[in-house]
Amino acid sequence: MSYVVKVQTSASRMAAIGTAILIPVAFILPLFASRSLLQDLFFIFTMLTLAQWWNLLAGYGGLVSVGQQAFVGMGAYAMFGTVILLGWDPVPSILAGGIVALLLALPTAFFAFRLQGAYFAIGTWVIAEITRLTVAQWKQLGGGTGTSLPRSATRDIMFVDGIKALFDTKTSVARDILAYWLALILVILTIAAIYWLLRTRRGLALAAVRDNLQAARSVGVDPDKIKWLTFLAAAFGTGLTGALIYMQKARISPDAAFSVVDWTAYVIFIVVIGGIGTIEGPILGVIVFLLLQSLLASYGTWYLISLGLIGIIVMLFAPRGLWGLLSDRTGIELFPVQRRLVMNKKLSKEK
């Protein structure tokens, strides 16, 4: 018998070509773009990175965490800590942020993995709150009121002088360009890593564990191993993003860095309205989110209420999100992971 296993679709081939063009354009964008556009894009890239990691956890792994703000906050605080206490440059400190978030994920997973479903969600939230309260005791980093990156550290961040010379611009603009590039690299690497993971056999195992734990075990999948791998990877990516966000903000406080609304509720909103369990969903979701924010943010509480309402409506009428709606109608998949078996009937008849 003859067969082919296909993952690519014609839309995904177009998407690959589109991405190959878009990435270089995105890198040279600071040459033309205004500072406010770069700041908007920084926001999009960092929120999208957080959303992709949460989507990997919840949409592919079935691990619905509402405690990801623990890793944003921990990554950000570790970055501030290495800058202020050890005198590192902020750029390599971002990496330290990712690593410390990864370390925090070890005890978090150890406790939270004993819980299932809604209990797991609440457990992760509780652990995040404990982390926030603990960090607020860290007097050298400002305790409960927080602190700023020292001027000596922000004045000569790695690469900033080079960017200043290259673009012939002020330090503050050069810092925004640096943050933009780092966020761009981070979001590209995140999507590439997640897409690669889903295309390997570990991606299959992750889906199997999500769909049916008992059956996954019975066909030789080790659910614990795959859950740990996913959770640790998501914590590392989330920690890096947190550190980068706060390098750009240059000011930190426990309430802001460990905010469940900013770093988990918004992220869940992005994934849910965009389409959970797809890579395209969060991309669409973050754009919708930014539009809603720029339209409604001046309405204060009404903004949050309308976000909630939109979330509920999407969950009720388009449970697979806007991308799910679009993809069901058109059959388009930009990042396909499904392995389709195409049998060649003619050949198999001859045989």
Place this chain on the structure above:
Amino acid sequence: MSILSISKLCKSFGFLKVADEISFDVPAGQALGIIGPNGAGKSTLFNLITGNISSDGGQIFFQNEDITQVSPMKRTLSGIGRSFQIPQPFDKLTVFENLLVAGTFGRNLDEAKTTDNCVEILQETGLAKHVNLPAGQLSLLERKRLELARALATNPELLLLDEIAGGLTQGECDSLVATIKSIHEKGVTIIWIEHVLHALTSVVEHLLVLDFGRVIAIGDPGEIMKSKEVREIYLGIEV
């Protein structure tokens, strides 16, 4: 040579003894049927053999190795495959991907190296028409076939079937039995729990009767079904 050897296996849930010093041997290549009333401990016995639940005492030998403390995943790798009483497909994965998971992780192979085998099994089990359909959309018969196919994809030497013919129409049942027969003819050892007796007895060479976690009888199906005790326990007939 026996492929599976169980010795004084015990398991209790609270005061309820679901496995009470169960001992029996299964020679390689045999098809053994297990019958018994509801709650006799049949599915529990399967869960003990696959390691989904741990035993309170006794030993399980598979291919002369003590696997009593071995994890379910390693038991699958060493050649024990199973189907579930209530089909447990990976709903959002396609039929082909369901087999692919089993073929890669159950045999520790790359996707490409196990695909040939998966395609063969899909044709053998009559699922070739639905390869790219999400498993959640299958009918009951197709789900049962998928249970069988997925277990086969792990390349088992011992295949445990849990009421795979239950709930099917006569025609569906017959075609499934034919598939199971052909698998058995290839030399796969089968242990099959079933209430649909005519399906069971058309395949198995040996029959084991379980009641309250104890082995009541084991031997030739014809003789066992004639036995007074078995008829009383299993069929509820006053003799």
